[in-house]
Amino acid sequence: MKLILLGAPGAGKGTQATRIAAKYNIVHISTGDIFRANIKGGTEIGKLAKSYIDAGKLVPDEVTCDIVKDRLNWDDVKGGYLLDGFPRSLFQAEELSKFADIDLCLNLEVDPALIMDRICGRRVCACGESYHVSTLGGKTTCAKCGKELYTREDDNPETVKARLDTYNKMTAPLIDFYAAKNKLATVVCGTKTPDEVFEAVCRVLDK
Ligand code: AP5
Numbered sequence: 001m002k003l004i005l006l007g008a009p010g011a012g013k014g015t016q017a018t019r020i021a022a023k024y025n026i027v028h029i030s031t032g033d034i035f036r037a038n039i040k041g042g043t044e045i046g047k048l049a050k051s052y053i054d055a056g057k058l059v060p061d062e063v064t065c066d067i068v069k070d071r072l073n074w075d076d077v078k079g080g081y082l083l084d085g086f087p088r089s090l091f092q093a094e095e096l097s098k099f100a101d102i103d104l105c106l107n108l109e110v111d112p113a114l115i116m117d118r119i120c121g122r123r124v125c126a127c128g129e130s131y132h133v134s135t136l137g138g139k140t141t142c143a144k145c146g147k148e149l150y151t152r153e154d155d156n157p158e159t160v161k162a163r164l165d166t167y168n169k170m171t172a173p174l175i176d177f178y179a180a181k182n183k184l185a186t187v188v189c190g191t192k193t194p195d196e197v198f199e200a201v202c203r204v205l206d207k
């Protein structure tokens with residue numbers, strides 16, 4: 001299975017991607033995570049990406065496409081993969097179609113009014129787990145690995161506004177792009193919990 005997970009910032013892409021990858025035994029590839037690992041490692045890509053991520057803008061298309069193209073050549077993706085946060089522009093979608101044959105684009109539709117609280121309340125762990133302060137009961141460490149949780153640098157109100165703006169201008173048109181190819185499925189998240197959203201996602205993927 002070769003999937004794209006599409007959705008606004010805070011739609012729950014990462015939350016669902018972890019579950020989907022585990023259940024369907026496919027590789028989770030998040031361009032956001034790749035950029036953050038490069039920033040942490042002080043690489044040239046990381047230095048370039050940081051200025052765009054801090055401003056809530058897209059990292060240049062060519063750089064991002066090269067990273068994904070290279071990643072999809074690794075052996076571990078032969079059994080399938082899930083692209084979380086890629087493509088994010090029509091240019092990226094056109095490029096992707098030149099080097100990959102995607103089965104489905106799964107669009108997570110979230111109420112925009114929920115996004116700011118979800119993102120600004122998010123706490124993440126270096127192991128990849130993500131939480132919301134409202135469910136942590138004051139705990140500051142990861143339930144899975146015990147490491148200290150932290151807040152992503154781009155999870156502040158000003159950057160979130162810019163990320164939403166970028167999403168609406170650059171990424172939302174991909175909904176029509178994949179619908180026109182008969183490759184779009186939308187899951188409306190409403191006020192469903194992550195487990196309830198996952199059940200709806202599985203119903204789509206099991207078809
Ligand atoms: P990226 O890391 O992809 O960030 P994003 O798209 O802004 O999305 P988030 O990771 O913030 O949200 P999510 O949808 O994963 O939600 P999550 O599951 O964590 O990208 C970061 C930056 O990198 C971009 O701004 C850009 O600069 C750059 N970049 C990345 N890809 C790029 C590309 N292709 N091209 C160019 N630049 C690129 O959930 C959020 C919160 O909500 C959590 O607290 C979670 O616990 C909670 N939550 C989740 N589901 C539910 C639910 N059902 N009910 C209640 N709470 C929930």
Ligand code: MG
Pocket residue numbers: 013014015032
């Ligand atoms: Mg994410």
